[in-house]
Amino acid sequence: MVKRVEVTPEALQMIRFLKEKHGPIMFHQSGGCCEGSAPMCYKQGDFQVGSVDLLLETIDEDVPFYMHEALYRYNKHTQIIVDLIDGFGSGFSLESLEGKSFLSRSHMFTDEEYAEIKKSL
Amino acid sequence: MIYANPNTAGAVVEFKPQYENFIGGEWVPPVKGQYFDNITPITGEAFTRIPKSTPEDIELALDAAHAAKDAWGKTSPAHRAQVLNAIADRIEENLEKIAVAETWENGKAVRETLNADIPLAVDHFRYFASAIRTQEGFSSQINEDTIAYHFQEPLGVVGQIIPWNFPILMATWKLAPALAAGNCVVLKPAEQTPASILYVVELIQDLLPPGVLNIVNGFGAEVGKALATNKRISKIAFTGSTAVGRLIMQYATENIIPVTLELGGKSPNIFFPDIMEADDDFLDKAVEGFVMFALNSGEVCTCPSRALIHESIYDEFMKRVLERVKAIKIGNPLDTETMMGAQNSNEQYQKIISYLKIGKEEGAEVLAGGDVNDLGEEFANGFYIQPTVFKGTNDMRVFQEEIFGPVVAVTTFKDFDEAIKIANDTDYGLGAGVWSRHGDTAYKAGRAIQAGRVWTNTYHQYPAAAAFGGYKMSGIGRENHKMMLDSYQQTKNLLVSYAEKPQGFF
Numbered sequence: 001m002v003k004r005v006e007v008t009p010e011a012l013q014m015i016r017f018l019k020e021k022h023g024p025i026m027f028h029q030s031g032g033c034c035e036g037s038a039p040m041c042y043k044q045g046d047f048q049v050g051s052v053d054l055l056l057e058t059i060d061e062d063v064p065f066y067m068h069e070a071l072y073r074y075n076k077h078t079q080i081i082v083d084l085i086d087g088f089g090s091g092f093s094l095e096s097l098e099g100k101s102f103l104s105r106s107h108m109f110t111d112e113e114y115a116e117i118k119k120s121l
Numbered sequence: 122m123i124y125a126n127p128n129t130a131g132a133v134v135e136f137k138p139q140y141e142n143f144i145g146g147e148w149v150p151p152v153k154g155q156y157f158d159n160i161t162p163i164t165g166e167a168f169t170r171i172p173k174s175t176p177e178d179i180e181l182a183l184d185a186a187h188a189a190k191d192a193w194g195k196t197s198p199a200h201r202a203q204v205l206n207a208i209a210d211r212i213e214e215n216l217e218k219i220a221v222a223e224t225w226e227n228g229k230a231v232r233e234t235l236n237a238d239i240p241l242a243v244d245h246f247r248y249f250a251s252a253i254r255t256q257e258g259f260s261s262q263i264n265e266d267t268i269a270y271h272f273q274e275p276l277g278v279v280g281q282i283i284p285w286n287f288p289i290l291m292a293t294w295k296l297a298p299a300l301a302a303g304n305c306v307v308l309k310p311a312e313q314t315p316a317s318i319l320y321v322v323e324l325i326q327d328l329l330p331p332g333v334l335n336i337v338n339g340f341g342a343e344v345g346k347a348l349a350t351n352k353r354i355s356k357i358a359f360t361g362s363t364a365v366g367r368l369i370m371q372y373a374t375e376n377i378i379p380v381t382l383e384l385g386g387k388s389p390n391i392f393f394p395d396i397m398e399a400d401d402d403f404l405d406k407a408v409e410g411f412v413m414f415a416l417n418s419g420e421v422c423t424c425p426s427r428a429l430i431h432e433s434i435y436d437e438f439m440k441r442v443l444e445r446v447k448a449i450k451i452g453n454p455l456d457t458e459t460m461m462g463a464q465n466s467n468e469q470y471q472k473i474i475s476y477l478k479i480g481k482e483e484g485a486e487v488l489a490g491g492d493v494n495d496l497g498e499e500f501a502n503g504f505y506i507q508p509t510v511f512k513g514t515n516d517m518r519v520f521q522e523e524i525f526g527p528v529v530a531v532t533t534f535k536d537f538d539e540a541i542k543i544a545n546d547t548d549y550g551l552g553a554g555v556w557s558r559h560g561d562t563a564y565k566a567g568r569a570i571q572a573g574r575v576w577t578n579t580y581h582q583y584p585a586a587a588a589f590g591g592y593k594m595s596g597i598g599r600e601n602h603k604m605m606l607d608s609y610q611q612t613k614n615l616l617v618s619y620a621e622k623p624q625g626f627f
Contacts (some may be wrong), residue, residue, distance in 0.1 A: 013202045028364045029386035031594065032385030032523050033422050034284040036362030037472060046346075047364075048371050068363070070594070074521040076266065077332045081271070087160070091312040092341030092365045099157070101468040108482045108517075119128065 001114045003079065003084060005057035005065045010084040015041075015060055018094050025094065027065040028053070029080065029104060035090030039065070039082055039102045042094065048099070077114055081105040124221050124231060124455040125392070127168065139170040140319045140550045142178055142338055145185030145333025147582050151339070152177040159614040162228035162470075163454055164169040165502030171315045174339035174523055176347035177561070179307065180229070183336035183353045186305035189332025193276040197336065198568035201301055202250035207328045212239065215324050221455065223289055223317040228463030228504065229417050230454050241583055242293040245601075248585035252603035253301040266620035267333060273610040275303035276355035282341070282369070283318070284360040285311035285419040286525075287464055292318050294600045300333065302609040307335045307354070313466050316485045339589075349514050352376055356609065360422070363594055370597075378434040381598035381608055382547040383422060385523045386551030389544035390568060391426035391534075392416075393557040395411050397434045404441075406578070407556045411529070413580040415449055415461050415508045420469070422595075423552030425580055427520055429540050432533040434491065439531070442510075447488045449508050450541035452496060462505045464526060470504035473526035476519055477509060485513035485530065523549070541569045548591030553579045573599070 007015065010022035015053075018025050030036045039057045040047075044064075055068040058084070067075065088096035095102055109117060127134040139156060140214060141148040151172035158167035172178070193201075212219060220234035229238075260270045264571065281295040299306050310318045315338045322336055337344050349357045349372035358381040359369045366384040373380045396407045414425050430438055446553045454462030470493075477491055490507030508527040511519050520530045534540040544566075545554060553572040557563040567575040573590040583589070583601070590599035598608055 013572040015397070028387065030364030032363040032366075033361050034286050034385075034420070034525060035365065035468075036385055037476075037522050037524065038362070038468070040362070040364040040368075042368070042528035047368050071138060071522070074516065074518050085467060085471050088312050088340070089466070089472075090341060090362065091339070091343075092345055092361075092368060094342050096312065096340055097342055103471050103475065104466065106479045106482075108479075 004114045004117060005059060005082060007059055008084065009084055011082045012060060014084050014095055014098070014102070015063055015102060016098040017098070019097060021061070022094060025063055027063065027082070027106070028092070029065070029067040031061045031068065031071050031102045033111070037104070038089050038093070039080070039104050040093045041102055078108055081107060091109060122294070123159045123453060124590040126455065127221065127225050129374050132223055133218050134225065134320070135220070136169045136316060140172070140338070140359050141170050141315060142174060142182070143319070143322050143326070143334070143336040144178070144182045145188070146326065147504055149181065150621040151175065157533070158468070159226065160506045161512050162465050163183040163225060164499055165504070166441055168225070169316050169344070171364050172338045175336050176342045176343065178337050178339070179344050179347040179351065182307045182337045183278060183351060185335055186307055187353060189330055190277050190305045193305055193330060193333050194277070196303065197395070198253045198256065201303065202254050204328055205246045205250035205297060205301055208325050209250070211325050211328065212246070212321065213243045215415070216240070216243070219317070219321055219324070220319045221291065224454050224462065226314050226317045227285065227288060228448065228454055228465050229344035230459045230462040232457050233417060234458065235457070238290045239285055242290045242464065243292070245293045245585045246297050251300040252606060256603070256606055257307045266618060268617050268619070270615040270617065271509040272613040272615070273302070273606070274613050276611055277610065278305045279358065280351070281306055281311050282345055282348070282357070282359045282569055283308060283317070285313035286417060286422070288314035289318045291360055291416055293490055296334070298605040298610045302606050305333050306608055307337060307348060309337055309339065309348055319380065336490070346372065349373065350375055356380070366596065379608070382492070382596040383599070384596040385422045385592060386572070386591065386595050387427060387521060387523055387547045388423050388425050388552035388554070388572065389427045389429055389539050389547070389570070390554035391429045391544060391556065392431060392434070392438060392492040393540070393559070393566070394433045395560055396556050396561070397437060398558060403558060408441045408445050410556055410580045412445045415446070415527045416527040416581050418461055418464055420504070420525050421581070422464055423527070423574065423581070425552070426524065426529055426537060428529050428531045429534050429543055431529060432535055443489055446508050446510060451494055451505065453500065456593045461508065461527060464504055465503060465504070469525065470506065473506050473524055473528065476524045476526070476528065480511045480513070480517065480530070483513065483517045483519065485511040485517055488512055488531070515546055521547065537566070541566065545571050547555070548594045551590075551595035553575065574604040
C-alpha cells in the first residue's frame with residue numbers, strides 16, 4: 001500500500017528513542033520561515049491539533065503525522081520521506097535536543113500511486 | 122579585503138571558548154551545567170560552546186527581570202532614550218567586529234553585515250530612543266465634567282524568541298521597542314546563532330541596569346517552552362515557522378498574554394511591462410530588484426521568492442536578470458567582495474537541496490543554478506548553494522512553500538488582474554514587490570496585494586520607521602515603526618468625573 005509519509009531507518013530509530021524518552025509524540029509539517037518547511041516533532045498534547053490539520057499517516061503504529069490543509073493542497077502529489085540529519089533545525093522540535101534534525105524529503109507519486117492515494121483522503 | 126577567521130592571527134574578533142547566560146547583569150553558567158557546540162556554516166567547524174539551559178535558568182532570569190522591572194519602568198523616557206542611544210553608539214563604535222562576528226556565526230556575506238544588518242540595528246535603537254520621547258498619552262473630554270485620560274504603561278517582563286537569519290537585527294527589532302517602553306526582557310537567541318548576540322551583550326552590558334536584559338540560551342523545546350508558558354511574562358514575541366508559531370500562540374493562551382508572531386512568507390515580486398519602456402537606471406534598478414532573492418543567501422522571510430513578469434517583456438527582461446544572477450560572486454563570506462555566502466546550517470542546506478529536487482521533479486525549468494556549490498578547500502564542509510532560478514507555475518511546491526534559500530520561482534502574467542491573482546494565491550502575506558514607472562499601476566497593485574509590506578520600485582529596505590508584519594498566515598502584529606511601542610505597553614484609562622453632583626441612579 002502506498003503511504004503519504006515514509007520514514008528512513010535513521011529517522012525511525014530516532015522516533016523510537018524520542019518515544020522512549022518523552023512518551024507519546026507527534027509530527028506536524030511546518031510551513032514558513034527560518035526553521036519551517038520541516039517536520040516538527042512535539043510531545044502529544046503539547047500542540048493542539050485542530051480541524052484544519054489533516055492526519056496524513058500514522059508512523060510506527062502510534063505517531064501521527066499532520067499537515068495543515070492549506071499546505072496539503074500543494075503537497076497532494078508528493079510523498080514525504082522523513083529523514084534524519086546532523087545538526088539542529090528547530091529547537092522546538094524534540095530531536096534537536098539530541099543534536100539532530102528531521103528533514104522532509106519528497107518523492108513525486110507515480111500516476112498509479114497517486115490514483116491510490118486519492119482514494120484514501 | 123578578506124577578514125581573518127575569528128580567533129586566528131590578525132582577526133578582529135576573538136570568541137571565547139565558552140559563553141554563559143546573561144542574567145541580572147552577570148554571566149551565569151546554566152544550572153545543569155550543559156553546553157552545546159556552536160558551528161560556523163562557513164567551514165562547518167565548532168567555534169564556541171553555548172549553554173544548553175533548562176527551565177531553571179528561565180526562572181533565574183525571570184527573578185532578575187522582576188527584581189528590575191519596577192525601577193526600570195519608572196525611569197523617565199529621556200533616561201531610557203539615553204540608554205538606547207548609548208547602546209547604539211557602542212554598537213556603532215564596534216561595528217566592524219560585530220559584523221564579522223555575525224558573519225562567522227550566520228554565514229552571510231560580510232558586506233551585508235557591515236552595510237545593512239549592523240547599521241540598521243544601530244539606527245533602530247536610535248529610532249526608538251526618539252520615539253519614546255515623543256510618545257504622548259491622550260485624553261478626551263466625554264462631557265464638560267468628565268475626562269478620559271489615557272496613559273501608556275510598560276507590560277512588565279516580556280519574553281522574546283529570536284530567529285537565526287538576522288541574529289542581531291531581529292533581536293534589536295524586538296529589544297529596542299520593549300526597552301524603550303520600559304519593559305524588562307528575557308530573550309532567547311536562536312540555537313544556531315547565539316554567540317553574536319552574546320558578543321554584543323558583552324559590549325553593552327555596562328549600559329543597562331542589572332536584570333533589564335537577560336539572555337537565556339538553549340533549545341526551544343526546553344527553554345523556549347519554559348519561557349512562553351511562564352506565568353511571569355506579560356507578552357511573548359516570536360519569529361519563526363507556522364507550526365511553532367501556532368505552538369507559541371497555544372502556550373500564550375495558558376496565561377492569556379499577547380503574542381507577536383512573524384512567520385514567514387512567499388513574497389511576490391511583480392514586474393509590469395512599462396519597466397522596459399526605457400533602457401535606463403530605473404530598468405537597472407528593477408533588474409537588481411529581481412536579484413534581491415539572493416540577499417542574505419535567500420534566508421529572509423520576505424525573500425522575493427516568486428517573480429511575476431509580464432509576458433511581453435519576459436524574454437528581454439530575463440536575459441538581463443540571468444546575466445546579473447550569473448554575476449553574483451559566491452565565496453568566502455568574510456571577503457568583502459563576496460556577494461553571497463553560506464547557508465546557515467546543514468539542516469537549511471539539506472532542506473534547500475530537497476526543494477531543488479522537488480522543483481525539478483515537478484517540471485520546473487532550471488534557468489540558473491539548481492545545485493549545491495562546492496567552494497573546495499577550507500570551505501568544503503560549509504553549506505553553499507548556487508543562486509537558483511526556476512520557471513514554472515504558481516501551483517508548484519517551489520512557488521508555494523518557503524524554501525528559505527537563494528531560490529526564486531518565475532512565472533508570467535498577461536494583465537494586471539492576473540498578476541494580482543497570482544500574487545495573492547498564497548497562504549502568506551508578508552512582503553511583496555511592485556515595479557512600474559506608472560504611479561497609478563504601482564499604487565493600485567500595492568493596495569490590491571494582501572501583504573503587510575509592499576516595496577514599490579525598491580526591495581529589501583528595512584528602515585525603522587516603516588511598519589513590518591504579515592497578513593494571512595505570515596503572522597500577527599507589526600514590528601518597526603513607533604506603533605510598536607504600543608504592543609509593548611498597556612493602556613491605562615483614568616475616567617475622571619469633575620461633576621459636583623451624584624449621577625442620580627441611587
